[in-house]
Amino acid sequence: MNPIDLVDILRNHTVYIQTHNFPDPDAIASAFGIQQFLNCHGVEAALCYDGKIDRLSSKKMLDTFGIVMHSKDELPDMTEEDLIVLVDSQKNNSNVTDLIGDEVACIDHHPIFFPYEYSYQDIQPVGACSSIIASYYQQTDTPISPACAAALAYGIKMDTADFCRGTTALDTEMFSFLFGRADWELVTNMYSNTMEFDDLRAYGAAIQNIQIFGGTGFAYIPFHCANALIAIISDFILSLDVVHIAIIYAKQTNGLRFSIRCEQNRMHAGNLVANVLKPWGSGGGHPSMAGGIIPSEHISLLGEDMHTTLQDAFLKSISEMEKEAV
Ligand SMILES: [Mn+2]
Numbered sequence: 001m002n003p004i005d006l007v008d009i010l011r012n013h014t015v016y017i018q019t020h021n022f023p024d025p026d027a028i029a030s031a032f033g034i035q036q037f038l039n040c041h042g043v044e045a046a047l048c049y050d051g052k053i054d055r056l057s058s059k060k061m062l063d064t065f066g067i068v069m070h071s072k073d074e075l076p077d078m079t080e081e082d083l084i085v086l087v088d089s090q091k092n093n094s095n096v097t098d099l100i101g102d103e104v105a106c107i108d109h110h111p112i113f114f115p116y117e118y119s120y121q122d123i124q125p126v127g128a129c130s131s132i133i134a135s136y137y138q139q140t141d142t143p144i145s146p147a148c149a150a151a152l153a154y155g156i157k158m159d160t161a162d163f164c165r166g167t168t169a170l171d172t173e174m175f176s177f178l179f180g181r182a183d184w185e186l187v188t189n190m191y192s193n194t195m196e197f198d199d200l201r202a203y204g205a206a207i208q209n210i211q212i213f214g215g216t217g218f219a220y221i222p223f224h225c226a227n228a229l230i231a232i233i234s235d236f237i238l239s240l241d242v243v244h245i246a247i248i249y250a251k252q253t254n255g256l257r258f259s260i261r262c263e264q265n266r267m268h269a270g271n272l273v274a275n276v277l278k279p280w281g282s283g284g285g286h287p288s289m290a291g292g293i294i295p296s297e298h299i300s301l302l303g304e305d306m307h308t309t310l311q312d313a314f315l316k317s318i319s320e321m322e323k324e325a326v
Contacts, residue, residue: 002139006120007041014082014083015043015084016048016082021051023051025159029130030152031087031088033137033148048099050072054227056195056196061154064190065148078100084099085103088129091116104119105118105119108122108123109127111125113284126166128156129159131168134177150178150182157187205219217243217245219249221250225250230248245269246262255281255294260285262288267318280302281298
């Protein structure tokens, strides 16, 4: 689709750009990038999300690149007539709240689990949603600000783990397109002081109770911590030489939150977690990175020893999926 079609759909409406809940750098950069793009074409839009900006790196992004995002609670005025552009997420996914406005557009790079008729849909299996947004500037010769180019470049770096995760040609092409246009100091600034003191507690818990069964590493964090931090610890556990699939879960106030990582071409992490959590909760995601949740009220269904129940369910599903792949 032509990105200018999106501009035409949104013109003369109140427009919101919504990311998934607890937005990560790629989601924030994508939202900012499409906001600036629409702005260049005469459409004003506000950025919104549900959940929290609960990581230092996400908070720091807003300051560094000059991004303003509103949490759901700050948007009492949204009406059914307002239009929503979903970025880095899709309607009906468990990680995005259904707000009152009308989701007319979706720009994303996740697999489709729940097909939905958007007026404008651009879902491509690339490494970062930021790459899709950057391509809009290139395709339409829209001028891009140095801060916006820097944010999108940072989004691509983060979501592709520096081009080592799910990377496609579009990601590298768009990175080189952005490179000469970005204020690179803003990107390097994002790499200093990235860890919070409290993060160490979560790392400590994961290190202390990690269990490894034939290349699958399980670790439990028995206290609430930021969703993005669980994902970072999942990456950290996957970096162990003896772990090829990392399954990290933490006890959050609303349930058990999962983050799954698979080394490339090993297994489809999104299908694995969707499969395993189905009886108790929900999950989904990319081939190499995925997440899920078991709501608090269902945790008792896991029985007395929830760790063994979960380990058995994951290991069984992994061996079944491995058999199918042969
Ligand atoms: Mn993303």
